[in-house]
Amino acid sequence: MKPKKLFILLFSISFLTVGCFEDLDDNPVSTTDLNDFVWKGLNAYYVYKDDVPNLANNRFNDSEYDTFINSFSSPEACFESLLYQRQTIDRFSWITDNYIELQQQLNGTTYNNGMEFGLVRFSSTSSEVFGYIRYVLPNTDAESKGLQRGMIFHAIDGVSINVSNYINLLSPNNYTINLATYNDNGTPETDDDSIDPINQSVNLSKAPYTENPIFISEVLQVANQNVGYLMYNGFTRDFDTQLNDNFNYFKSQNIQNLVLDLRYNSGGSVNTAILLSSMITGQFTGQVFNTNQWNSEIQAQLDPSDLINNFTDNDDGSTLNSLNLGKVYILTSLSTASASELVINCLNPYINVVQIGTTTTGKYQASITLYDSPDFSSSDVNPIHTYAMQPLVLKTLNSVGNTDYIDGLEPDFTAKENYGNLGVLGNPEETLLAIALQHILENGRISLPPYSSQEIVGDSKDFTLTKNRMYVD
Template sequence: MTNPYKVFLICFTAFLFFGCFEDLDDNPASVRDLNNFVWRGLNTYYLYKDEVPDLGNSRFTTSEYENFLNSFNSPEALFEHLRYQPQTVDRFSWITNNYIELEQLLNGTSLSTGMDFGLVRHPNGSNNIFGYVGYVLPNSSASLQGVTRGTIFYAVNDVPLTRSNFSSLLQNRSFTINLANYNDNGTPDVLDDTIIPNGQSITLTKSALTENPIFKTALFTIAEQQVGYLMYNGFTRNFDAQLNAVFGDFKANNVQNLIIDLRYNSGGSVNTAILLSSMIAGQTGNVFSTEVWNTDIQSALSVAQTTNYFTNSDNGVPLNILNLSKVYILTSKRSASASELVINCLDPYIDVIHIGTETAGKFQASITVYDAPDFRRINANPAHLYAMQPLVLKSLNAVGYTDYSFGLVPDVLFPENYANMGTLGTENEPLLAAALQIIRDNSRVSPQVNQALELVADKHMFAPVEVGMYVNP
């Protein structure tokens, strides 16, 4: 990517668990100094700076500024005060008190049971929720204890899951899930579905795991055409070469139709998103996306610095490009940031058949801001480990489409049926079967159920940071 700001969409997938420095400077930073760092960083980079009066360049005299800083008892309190409409507009900015843990987490290793799960509101509309398992990582606690795709759990440590308690129950290093059966009562209407405890339970323990985002690939012959399938669960730079190799295999097998499964993919590197999109569609040299920053930064950047392009190589290594005019992409409400970027930025160039449910609606990017004169890691203040991840830009596709805060709407509404989740990568898996039917019949399919149940949380929401775009300035 030509943008010197080199954007990454990072999916933060687990708890921060790594050790930090045992000793900091003998003179730790005061609350006032930490608050000064927060204000300076947001005043410089924050995307919504112009909408927050207290971030104005001429907002305070010197004495007023000191009084303002001292009126907040923690950097977290000031940070939250300066966020712009956090319930609706800025849902994704955050602050951490340990950037060492953050940096190690970004290397791809996290504490996990190996169980990918979503938490969904009960069909009866109560505040009770249940968990479903999307997939299980090999050689993990979940795989060793017999958790499989489609496993349903209604309680943890014998305590039924609710909106108010799920976080405390599932954040522990070890816990027991109490299992249930999902009964759709033989109808497509989710409102009469029930969750029935079955008396079984499984105890799981988290350990350090590194997840390969290339979870499943497959080839099918449909209507005398080769169809490639890829379940891709995270845009992780460390696996770009393997992703290119997958497309090399698709190319060698003359794949004419491609299904990309992003239903559990909540983000990763935008460079990887560009590579994946380029391998699908080609379009070398055409605009992939453009960036909009706050007024001060935008005025200092050239068009070239805020534009990303499709490419035919990765650091000089040729990409295996299929040059397709159509792609089928499977999504859920858990599909976010880089997943949405691929859909949105391919759409002006090729026919994107979007199957599943609306996506998460994350189109903004953030940056790691350190307490340093230039806000970079190399000059970070040794007196503390605070860093911020404020939203600093939003991404637009080649025709300017952005601000999809409610998610990207599918062409074919097809929520997962928790009573019949099927086996990933096989023709009996419902969403994959729907895509194959469209390819076979060149037609649309009816939704599996009338509506999707409300997603309350998933495994990615247990880290103290949100999914979003990450920018290296």
């Protein structure tokens, strides 16, 4: 594929409406045709193509190819068979039978009841799980029912949550959470903690919802210093203008330090990651932000300059409000992934990134949406089905070549949220924010809370198509 054609594909993805697909049942697509789409799309774009023998251009003659394609009972089975080291290297490629829902979620719209939660088990040997509410989205069912950050639930529809059933229990559009209290038994250690059920439940219903990823943006007055605090929960292109407006406010307040809270941010747009990083800095315009690495076939066809993303001072001609900071504090957790990690990794060679929290997910690859069309773009899509793929198509490297952080990015200061006392987001006394502020005030001298053995096993983003996605716009 010629470079020009490749980049036309990368930047021409557009939203498609439901109206074209009203007669799908009248013209069902064959499994063979879907499997053919899967193989050809991965053969063209998959970043690990060179490592999968069955994706080699010369792997099959015509009859062997037909046999291979017809050996799978579903496109999902065909897709999974062609992925490279699914449990370790490629944990993130996926396929959907409803790309309309995918496009909505990439634009920030999900089916949501407004309760954003984490799921925790006390140790790696325990199967019992409890949920804690991280935050509640405004104008949602959860807000109307009075749910708040820090509330604990131990069961769904009366069924206790465990590592095997939480996906099924929390997937329906309607369910009831059974509340509990967190009992630390008066000690700082977590080994003797327990979850005590109470006779209280709340029924929740999901509805379409577009989340503004800018959840909190404020300036804190800390010992005569102006500290910007931004809780940013998703790299969503539709909110880039609002993000820039927030940095204009930070700039007008002459902030000396910025705390960027990405603990619940599972990723999104690469372009937004570049913009955010350029707003934090501003003094590196035109310098290398990151380099992309495609499969060898695509890589060989691209000019080296096409592989590089640079820091910028504008967004499609609109001037960015940049702070020119030499240090940034970033709060992280296991839920911090993809584009969030890209910001951390790519700022590290340029400024002092003080990471506080726990190790991140470990996703350094990006994807694009492949449709069943002549060039895999959203033009001339096969009208008789709504399958699409989101395979990993490139790896990201920072300006000094760091990539492959499969085990995540480790914090400079390790701390977990206190599930028995979460605190108020944005409040200077909240656990992770307090550590950042202490580091600012005490010039690097801090005290850390006792480390908990409790383990996050999932969160509310597990129930969306776009969790841990870093995608090329």
